Amino acid sequence: MKTLLMLTGRNVKMYFKDKGMFFTSLITPLILIVLFLTFLGNIYRQNFLSIIPEGVEVPNALSEAFAGGFLFSALLSVCCVTVAFCSNLLVIQDKVTGARRDIIMTPVKGSTLALSYFLSTAFTTLIICMTALCVGFLYLGKVGWYLSASDVILCVCDVVLLTFFGTALSSVVNYPLSTQGQASAVGTIVSSMYGFISGAYMPISQFSSGIKTFISCLPGTYGTILLHRHFINGVMRELEGEYVPDIIVDEFRAAFDMRAELFGHELNDVHMYLILGGATLFLIILYVILNLFKKNKKNRIKG
Numbered sequence: 053m054k055t056l057l058m059l060t061g062r063n064v065k066m067y068f069k070d071k072g073m074f075f076t077s078l079i080t081p082l083i084l085i086v087l088f089l090t091f092l093g094n095i096y097r098q099n100f101l102s103i104i105p106e107g108v109e110v111p112n113a114l115s116e117a118f119a120g121g122f123l124f125s126a127l128l129s130v131c132c133v134t135v136a137f138c139s140n141l142l143v144i145q146d147k148v149t150g151a152r153r154d155i156i157m158t159p160v161k162g163s164t165l166a167l168s169y170f171l172s173t174a175f176t177t178l179i180i181c182m183t184a185l186c187v188g189f190l191y192l193g194k195v196g197w198y199l200s201a202s203d204v205i206l207c208v209c210d211v212v213l214l215t216f217f218g219t220a221l222s223s224v225v226n227y228p229l230s231t232q233g234q235a236s237a238v239g240t241i242v243s244s245m246y247g248f249i250s251g252a253y254m255p256i257s258q259f260s261s262g263i264k265t266f267i268s269c270l271p272g273t274y275g276t277i278l279l280h281r282h283f284i285n286g287v288m289r290e291l292e293g294e295y296v297p298d299i300i301v302d303e304f305r306a307a308f309d310m311r312a313e314l315f316g317h318e319l320n321d322v323h324m325y326l327i328l329g330g331a332t333l334f335l336i337i338l339y340v341i342l343n344l345f346k347k348n349k350k351n352r353i354k355g
Contacts (some may be wrong), residue, residue: 056164056171059155063172067142081131081184088123096122103296103304110295113196114287120195121283122308124188126252128211129276132181133250134243136218139176140226143169144235166343170336174219181211188283198286206282206321213328214275220335221272227342250276255309268314271331274324277312281321284310 096119104110146152155165185207192199199207225242229235247253250272256264267273288310292301305311312319319327 055160056168059160059165059168060171060175063142063168064176067139067172067176081127081135081180085127085184085187088127092123093119099308103300105296105300108295110291111196114198114290117192117196117198118284118287120188120192121287122280124184124191125207125279125283126247126276128181128184128188129214129250129252129272129279130247131184132177132211132214132275133218133221133246133272134239135180136173136177136215137222137226137239137242139173140169140219140222141235141239142172143223143226144229144232147230148232163343166339170219170223170339173222174216177215177219178212181215182208185211192283198290199283200286203282203285207279210275210278210282213325213332214272214279217272217275217328217332217335220332220339223339224335224342227339246272249273251309252276255307257307257309265315268312271328274312274319274328277309278321278324278328280308281310284308 097115100115100118101110143152146155152165156162189199189204225238226235229238249267249270251267256267256273259267288301288305291304292298312324314323314327
């Protein structure tokens with residue numbers, strides 16, 4: 053355990069010490085915050101106001117809270133995965149510099165080293181994503197706060213679970229990579245595509261039926277939907293109770309990905325947590341198997 057903690061601490065220090073790796077991780081959330089608040093915020097405010105019946109006036113704070121909640125939930129759903137890929141670059145960097153080979157030559161077990169990489173990636177990703185979550189809460193506190201205590205707790209749980217999903221996914225995908233060029237290529241692909249295929253950049257309801265079916269089969273999609281739900285639930289409750297009929301709110305929930313369906317069956321929070329948690333567990337087991345296979349292969353070569 054002491055060795056594991058020392059290696060994990062070493063990986064975290066190396067991550068924050070490497071300014072290039074650290075700022076690469078921050079690029080995605082910073083760009084998305086500026087992009088969302090500058091260009092997309094007004095679009096979502098208008099979309100929100102378009103559902104309000106003519107003659108009904110709602111507080112400006114409601115539209116601001118909806119736009120901010122939707123945008124920050126989208127931001128976090130992407131960052132929990134893309135930042136994990138950036139944090140996991142240390143694994144490849146150690147291969148390139150030979151640091152991994154030097155560590156393995158010591159009495160440190162390969163499994164301990166692999167676990168230290170996993171834990172350090174999860175820890176550094178959580179630091180950045182939790183900071184972004186706090187920024188989101190502060191923003192909503194300024195423009196319009198409609199979150200309940202349970203909403204806040206669920207948002208934190210969503211970020212933690214999605215971070216472990218991103219860590220497990222990046223650990224498996226980056227496992228066979230051995231050069232910085234390969235890592236950069238994979239990181240570019242993930243950063244450019246993940247937001248679209250998870251429904252973060254564009255509501256899933258606006259895609260064709262075939263694409264919607266494909267996206268609904270991807271576990272990361274449910275992390276996005278969970279964050280949308282828990283960031284915007286308070287606004288929907290306020291609308292239902294004071295301003296518009298329930299049927300309009302239901303249509304609005306469907307249009308902005310606050311409802312999830314899988315092969316025609318509607319999913320609740322528990323279902324989505326099980327899907328995302330199950331996918332995370334599967335990826336962790338796959339990561340363990342990959343490391344065991346590598347260990348057994350080395351033993352056969354030595355034999």
